[in-house]
Amino acid sequence: GENVEQHPSTLSVQEGDSAVIKCTYSDSASNYFPWYKQELGKGPQLIIDIRSNVGEKKDQRIAVTLNKTAKHFSLHITETQPEDSAVYFCAAITGGFKTIFGAGTRLFVKA
Amino acid sequence: KAGVTQTPRYLIKTRGQQVTLSCSPISGHRSVSWYQQTPGQGLQFLFEYFSETQRNKGNFPGRFSGRQFSNSRSEMNVSTLELGDSALYLCASSPDRPQETQYFGPGTRLLVL
Numbered sequence: 001g002e003n004v005e006q007h008p009s010t011l012s013v014q015e016g017d018s019a020v021i022k023c024t025y026s027d028s029a030s031n032y033f034p035w036y037k038q039e040l041g042k043g044p045q046l047i048i049d050i051r052s053n054v055g056e057k058k059d060q061r062i063a064v065t066l067n068k069t070a071k072h073f074s075l076h077i078t079e080t081q082p083e084d085s086a087v088y089f090c091a092a093i094t095g096g097f098k099t100i101f102g103a104g105t106r107l108f109v110k111a
Numbered sequence: 112k113a114g115v116t117q118t119p120r121y122l123i124k125t126r127g128q129q130v131t132l133s134c135s136p137i138s139g140h141r142s143v144s145w146y147q148q149t150p151g152q153g154l155q156f157l158f159e160y161f162s163e164t165q166r167n168k169g170n171f172p173g174r175f176s177g178r179q180f181s182n183s184r185s186e187m188n189v190s191t192l193e194l195g196d197s198a199l200y201l202c203a204s205s206p207d208r209p210q211e212t213q214y215f216g217p218g219t220r221l222l223v224l
Binding site for chain 2: 041
C-alpha cells in the first residue's frame with residue numbers, strides 16, 4: 001500500500017549544528033512533498049514543500065532535497081536554534097490525491 | 112485572514128456515544144480534509160471534501176462520516192464511539208486540491224472513556 005517512511009524517530013542536536021531528516025515514499029505517482037512542524041498543543045504548520053519537477057528548494061535555514069528515482073526526500077535545518085525543537089512530519093501526496101504522512105521526528109535542540 | 116478554526120477544542124465522551132466536530136476553513140478555501148492523530152498510528156487521512164462532496168476517503172470504518180456545507184464549513188461525525196477513537200482530530204483547508212498548501216487547525220482532542 002501507500003506509505004511514507006521517516007527516519008530518525010528522535011534526533012538530538014546541539015544548538016548551531018545541522019539536523020537532517022529523511023523520508024522514503026512508495027507511490028511513484030506522488031508529485032508534491034510538504035514538510036510540517038508541530039509544536040505542543042498546535043496543529044502541524046507547513047515549513048517548506050517541494051514539487052517533483054524540482055530537485056532542491058531552500059528557505060533561509062531550511063532546505064529540502066528530492067530524489068525521484070530513489071523515491072527519497074530529505075529536510076535539512078542548518079544553524080539549529082532551541083525554537084526549532086518540535087515534531088517534524090514529512091508527507092507525500094499520492095497519485096490518488098491522498099496525503100500520506102511519515103511517523104514524525106522529534107527534534108531536540110540543546111542550548 | 113483568520114486561520115482554520117475547530118470546535119470544540121476538547122471533548123470527553125463515553126463508549127457508544129456519538130460526537131460531531133466542526134471545522135471552519137480559511138476564507139476562500141474550498142477543500143477541507145480531516146485527519147486523526149494518535150501516538151500509535153500517527154497522522155492518518157480520514158476524508159476530504161470539496162464543494163459539498165466527498166472527494167477522497169481514507170481507510171476508516173463507516174462510523175466515521177463527514178459533510179461540507181455551502182460555505183465550505185465542514186463537520187465530521189463519529190458514531191458508536193470506541194476507546195480507540197481517542198485522538199486529536201485535525202482539520203486542514205486548502206484553496207482547491209490537497210497538493211496546494213494545506214493549513215491546519217489546532218485540532219479537537221477527543222477522549223473516549
